Amino acid sequence: MIEFFKQFWQRDTDSSRQIAKERLRLVLVHDRVNVSPNLLEALKEDLLEVISKYMEIEETGFEVNLDKSENSVALIANIPVKRMKRAIDQGQ
Amino acid sequence: MAGRVIVVTSGKGGVGKTTTAANLGAGLALLGRTVCLIDADIGLRNLDVVLGLENRIVYDLTDVVEGSCRLRQALIRDKRTENLFLLPAAQTKEKDAVAPDQMRKLTLELREEFEYILVDCPAGIERGFKNAIAGADEAIIVTTPEIAAVRDADRIIGLLEAAELYNPRLIINRIRPQMVRKGDMMGIDDIIDILAIELLGVVPDDEDIIVSTNRGEPVVLDRRSRAGQAYNNIVRRLEGIDVPFLSLEEESWISRFKRAIMGHS
Ligand SMILES: Nc1ncnc2c1ncn2[C@@H]1O[C@H](COP(=O)(O)OP(=O)(O)O)[C@@H](O)[C@H]1O
Ligand SMILES: [Mg+2]
Numbered sequence: 001m002i003e004f005f006k007q008f009w010q011r012d013t014d015s016s017r018q019i020a021k022e023r024l025r026l027v028l029v030h031d032r033v034n035v036s037p038n039l040l041e042a043l044k045e046d047l048l049e050v051i052s053k054y055m056e057i058e059e060t061g062f063e064v065n066l067d068k069s070e071n072s073v074a075l076i077a078n079i080p081v082k083r084m085k086r087a088i089d090q091g092q
Numbered sequence: 093m094a095g096r097v098i099v100v101t102s103g104k105g106g107v108g109k110t111t112t113a114a115n116l117g118a119g120l121a122l123l124g125r126t127v128c129l130i131d132a133d134i135g136l137r138n139l140d141v142v143l144g145l146e147n148r149i150v151y152d153l154t155d156v157v158e159g160s161c162r163l164r165q166a167l168i169r170d171k172r173t174e175n176l177f178l179l180p181a182a183q184t185k186e187k188d189a190v191a192p193d194q195m196r197k198l199t200l201e202l203r204e205e206f207e208y209i210l211v212d213c214p215a216g217i218e219r220g221f222k223n224a225i226a227g228a229d230e231a232i233i234v235t236t237p238e239i240a241a242v243r244d245a246d247r248i249i250g251l252l253e254a255a256e257l258y259n260p261r262l263i264i265n266r267i268r269p270q271m272v273r274k275g276d277m278m279g280i281d282d283i284i285d286i287l288a289i290e291l292l293g294v295v296p297d298d299e300d301i302i303v304s305t306n307r308g309e310p311v312v313l314d315r316r317s318r319a320g321q322a323y324n325n326i327v328r329r330l331e332g333i334d335v336p337f338l339s340l341e342e343e344s345w346i347s348r349f350k351r352a353i354m355g356h357s
Contacts, residue, residue: 015275021282024239028246028286035250 022071029073033066040064047077053089056082095126095203098210098330099228101252103244105215107236108265111301112323113212114142116232118310119327120208121176128167128206130198131181132224133214134189140180144171144308154182157194163201172313177206188219192226199227208330217251225252231260232292237267237278246287261292263326268297280337293326294337295319 033039044064051057058080067074100113110133117129130153131139140146151166156179163179170176179202182189202209211228214220225231231252235245245262252260264283271277284291298319304311312323325335 017272017275017278017282020239020278021286024242024278024286027239027243031243031246032250035247 026071026073029066030068040066047079051079053085055084058082095128095206095209096230097199097203097228098208098230098232099132099213099225099257100210100232100234101213101221101225101248102215102234102241103217103248104235104241107241108234108263108295109215110138110142110212111305112232112234112263112265112295113210114139115310115312115320115323116327116330117176117208117210118143118170118173119312119323120210120330121170121173122312123327123331124175125208125331126175126206127208127210128177128179128202130179130202130209130211132190132195132211132220134181134185134220135183136214137181137183139178139212140168141308142305143176143178143310145178145180146308149180152180152182153198154185154189157190157198163198172309188223190223192223195223195226197227217247221251222255225255225257228257231257232263233260233289234263234265235283236265237272237283239278242278242283242286249287249289259290261290262287263293263295264291265295266297267294291337292329293322295322295326 044062047064048057048059048062061078061080063078065076067076100109100116102109110131113129117127121127129139129143131137132153133139134154137152140149145168148168151161153166155161156163156166166179167177168180170178199209199211209227211224213224233245233248233252235241249260252258262284264280267280268277272279280291280294296318298311298317300314300317301311301319304314304317310323311317311320312327314320315324321338325338328335
């Protein structure tokens, strides 16, 4: 019976299983980017294409990076804007 | 005939590649398939010992590719299973004694004779790995439910893809169902979720493997062992049979309860 109740308690988030899964997830974010830097390069190009519909961008200062902190990873983009468009560029 | 060349790989060492290769080879041979096991872990020969064939080696893989002997002379017939052969690794030579082209040529030759050619890959991602995968058209990745092993598996998936070996399948080895249930070990879903590849099988952590390795008899020959059954299931999946995944791993209390009452699995 005790076993029975334990099943419920142990769904909680601090089990070593959850910790392992979370650590693994983060380490793979880093690994995959390091292993294939062209991933970020491709993302940058796609971003540029989308954003250009709305504004004009200073391409030389355009940067996309992953910001790694202890327990999270964030995608940080620095996108210098030259000029906003008046309306969405529906083009193409 | 055109046999299938399947490489068993992992990245990390000690996760069970050699054990897997030996058991899948023996299991396939039990089903009547003709199987050749290649030990590509040059310098760290192991497969011979796991199969109990260590006393029969005369020539090895390197001798064959260097032309010091004919392929036939180097192949060792298994003691127990009739259609199983081993091409042992050289113990004294360097890892780069075999080049990818030679490996490709060798597997091409073996395809003519065998239905399955299983290649036991060395750990790592260097030369030895590249040689081992050179002739393969399928890959099996072995991992254990540990961060380091799964991380290395992820790396290997990328490298296989770069080598145009697509859709590798995963074996999760040394699972301890109790620990998973208690929340102290990553489970099947956790790993599959993260790696996003097809699951080929799950092998429990099982003392029988140690015993059978001591004896030099693959555990797949022991139908009563849990690991043996797991390998047998994997073998049948390789054969294209749709074998359901036993609730071996993350069996919930509900299904255990049901099983206890209804008496079926
Ligand atoms: N499912 C398992 N249960 C218990 N022991 C195992 C299991 N799989 C492998 N082992 C043991 O782990 C060790 C490493 O296995 P091995 O197959 O040699 O790994 P690798 O070839 O990847 O280095 C061996 O001693 C083997 O007997
Ligand atoms: Mg090995």
